[in-house]
Amino acid sequence: xxxxxxxxxxxxxxxxxxxxxxxxxxxxxxxxxxxxxxxxxxxxxxxxxxxxxxxxxxxxxxxxxxxxxxxxxxxxxxxxxxxxxxxxxxxxxxxxxxxxxxxxxxxxxxxxxxxxxxxxxxxxxxxxxxxxxxxxxxxxxxxxxxxxxxxxxxxxxxxxxxxxxxxxxxxxxxxxxxxxxxxxxxxxxxxxxxxxxxxxxxxxxxxxxxxxxxxxxxxxxxxxxxxxxxxxxxxxxxxxxxxxxxxxxxxxxxxxxx
Numbered sequence: 001x002x003x004x005x006x007x008x009x010x011x012x013x014x015x016x017x018x019x020x021x022x023x024x025x026x027x028x029x030x031x032x033x034x035x036x037x038x039x040x041x042x043x044x045x046x047x048x049x050x051x052x053x054x055x056x057x058x059x060x061x062x063x064x065x066x067x068x069x070x071x072x073x074x075x076x077x078x079x080x081x082x083x084x085x086x087x088x089x090x091x092x093x094x095x096x097x098x099x100x101x102x103x104x105x106x107x108x109x110x111x112x113x114x115x116x117x118x119x120x121x122x123x124x125x126x127x128x129x130x131x132x133x134x135x136x137x138x139x140x141x142x143x144x145x146x147x148x149x150x151x152x153x154x155x156x157x158x159x160x161x162x163x164x165x166x167x168x169x170x171x172x173x174x175x176x177x178x179x180x181x182x183x184x185x186x187x188x189x190x191x192x193x194x195x196x197x198x199x200x201x202x203x204x205x206x207x208x209x210x211x212x213x214x215x216x217x218x219x220x221x222x223x224x225x226x227x228x229x230x231x232x233x234x235x236x237x238x239x240x241x242x243x244x245x246x247x248x249x250x251x252x253x254x255x256x257x258x
Contacts, residue, residue, distance in 0.1 A: 028066070028067055029068045029070060030062075030067050030069055030088045030089065030223060031070045031086070031087040031088050031089070032069055032070065032072065032088070032090075033072045033090045033091070034071055034074070035074070035076050035079055035091075035092070035142075036073035036075055037140065037164055040052050041185055041186075041246065042116075042185065042213070042245075042247070043055055045071060046164075053241060053242065053244075053245040053247060054113065054114070055071075056241060057113070057241060060230075065226055075141075075142065076140070077141070080097075081101075084218045088217060088223060089215055089216070089223060090216045091213065091214075091215050092113070093109065093213070093215065093216035094213065094214055095107075095109060096211060100144045100146070101144075105218055107218055108221045109214045109224070110215035110227050110228055110231075111232075112212030112213070112214060113215055113231075114242070114247060115211070115213070115247075115248070115250070116209075116210070117184035117185065117250070117251050118147070118183060118184075118207075118211070119203075119251070120203040120206040121172060121180050122200065123172060124201050126179070127201050127203065128204050129203060129205060129206070131151065131155050131207075132156075134155065134206065135156065135158070136157060136177040136179075137157055137179055138162050138180040138181070139159050139160070139181045140161070140164060140165065140181075140182075143181070146209070148207055160177050165187075166190065169182060169200060172200060173196075173199065179203055179206060184202070184251060185247055210250060
């Protein structure tokens with residue numbers, strides 16, 4: 001009788017492992033909605049060859065859990081409007097963006113994946129330009145400049161929407177706008193790629209934000225839970241990957257005074 005009980009316990013243990021171990025059955029293929037832009041080193045889903053920190057991180061997650069990932073690049077606004085039905089996961093996301101979205105449904109959010117250092121890039125000669133003198137800000141179409149929106153009522157600047165990072169920073173270089181809202185690491189990559197180091201700098205008197213990029217899902221909390229467990233279990237490997245892509249958790253000197 002005792003032997004039968006032990007066999008039953010072992011059977012239940014195996015059954016539970018199969019049903020709730022990595023992920024539930026039927027979760028072998030996961031559709032990940034991503035922004036169809038070049039936001040390297042964070043991510044680049046603008047071409048047929050994805051690259052960047054998030055892409056490599058998700059490859060590790062897939063290997064750990066045994067799932068098959070299908071990345072679905074979508075225009076920024078469309079990604080957040082259609083995510084409920086067309087994909088299982090969305091990246092990047094953050095709860096602070098919710099009130100600015102047309103579709104505002106309940107989501108499940110992951111633990112922080114990476115920090116977004118929201119800088120305003122200006123010409124070096126305009127490093128200390130102040131908001132009262134600021135007239136135009138280039139932003140990528142679909143992005144939500146939360147802090148700039150909050151301050152707009154007290155100032156006279158306007159937003160100029162553009163298609164991508166190159167267009168936003170290009171307008172600054174040509175003097176057609178005062179600044180561009182571009183994440184710090186992304187701006188540094190742009191300048192290195194075009195040999196423009198030092199030409200554009202962080203506006204010392206302009207809005208700056210630090211907040212995490214998160215993974216989100218409308219209806220797959222099991223995936224979010226599995227991803228959080230992965231981040232915790234492989235924290236050292238995740239940190240190593242961040243170093244590989246030269247991603248900082250806060251603005252480095254001498255910009256930190258913002």
